[in-house]
Amino acid sequence: MTAPVWPDGARAACAFTFDLDADTLWMARGISEPVTLSQGRFGVLEGLPRILELLGRAAIRSSFFVPAWVVERYPEAVASIVAGGHEVGAHGDVHERVSDLDPAQEEKILVRSVEVVTRHTGRRPRGYRAPAWQISERTIALLARHGFDYSSNMMDRLTPYLHPEVDGRRLVEVPVSWVLDDAPFFLFTGQRSIQPPGPVLDGWLEEFDGISETGGVATFTFHPQIIGRPSRLACLRRLVERARRTPGVWIARLDEISDHWRTRV
Template identity: 40%
Template sequence: MTYNWSENRRCAAVLSFDVDGESGILAEDPKMSQRLSAIAWARYGPKTGVPRILDMLKKQSVQATFFVPGYTAELYPDLVKRISDEGHEIGVHGYLHEKVSSLDLIQEETALVKTCDILEKITGTRPIGYRAPLWDVNDRTPELLASHGMVYDSSLMDDDVPYTISTPKGDLIEIPPHWTNDDWEQFAFHMEPKIGSGVIETCAKALQLWQEEVEGMHHYGRAFILTMHPELIGRPARVLMLEKLIEYMRSLDGVWLTTCGEIARYHQKQNLTATMSEVG
């Protein structure tokens, strides 16, 4: 079965950035707040990586989705405002990068609502999208997200096109990511504490891997959702590599390079059209 992207689009692609900042390692171990070197490694993302990424996206006229933990937004409100002001989408990524499967319902709901409030206060827009820290959600999470008006989630790997999850509190659209399309597996290395895959691959290898993925998604008409972390992908050589990936996508016919939010809205509209034609 093929996914209907519209007449002149063959597949979709999203550049998404999880702006973990310090929240990722603090969630692993609160004592990390005293380890200045570990904090500095993580801080590279919001401090150095995001501004460079934003400049490149502006040069390439690409809009992306940035998933931001509430804690990161509180530390860097001006940066979050800049991301939003430059036309990118802001989604929710927990409050302190909590592993959702370790939370009870109240804790999970508190982190979600608190972060939505923080992001809305900074940007003036309430987020419609969610990506769980570590892509780790509970079976109750879709219903919780729908009950708070979230339109989509991007955490589940059981497909490669958007699909609808029906919950008692309404529909939620899933926009599936995958480990293959994640810079963490390619570039995450930290000596102590040990974080990530522990390897540092070359840009050439990551570019080849992701070009192959784009080629496959293009051939089969699917959605290439690339997940990146500014503390990794924001390094100079990797931003150059990401630009080459954008140029590769543009060399193909009918790649819709957009945001998760736009894909979710499109899928909603498609669903509505299908339901109406069934009724008609």
């Protein structure tokens, strides 16, 4: 029998992660119309407190990725995330598309996001998730040079892995997937219909079970303004229950997963 790759004999890992984009999800699309922007605010005002309560009751600690603009606009929300024992990672400034930035802009925004998150949480962000998961060909090296521990952007594996070394540092990748994201199913931009939650939940449960079978990590990526609606919070509750009841699944923050993966290889 091969030794388990996860702590305490666990056979697989699961991470519930949340991107608190708030208004910037829409601002990045050039939108300034108040009603559309108010959907972003829903995530902060209504979604986030319920998500934190749900996680707290389940004793789950999560990773939140928050753009610098959001951190400065909603400092109490960020304080409540930290108070819940969760991690805050970097997620751009105003949800700009990193692949569109020139090298100087990309580095400037990264430096600002580190500074803002550090100032408001008391802790330097250890992880980076690009807005909309779009990095440039420079991003991974830039993250290594700025002392990050992990990236959670790539979609090429079911298990974490190490990126090539840059200046003596190797970033851990904790991979993601659009399949485990709420936006492709529920984000309404006026161009397609909203999916009913039941079939989406069934798909997520199947994906979770399948990843657990392979010994990988199920990295769920949710947005408080999307998953925070009551019908979808019910999905989150069911997922949390499934993850907690499945034997041998380690539920952790991404920084914990990154630390573990770094020591085992």
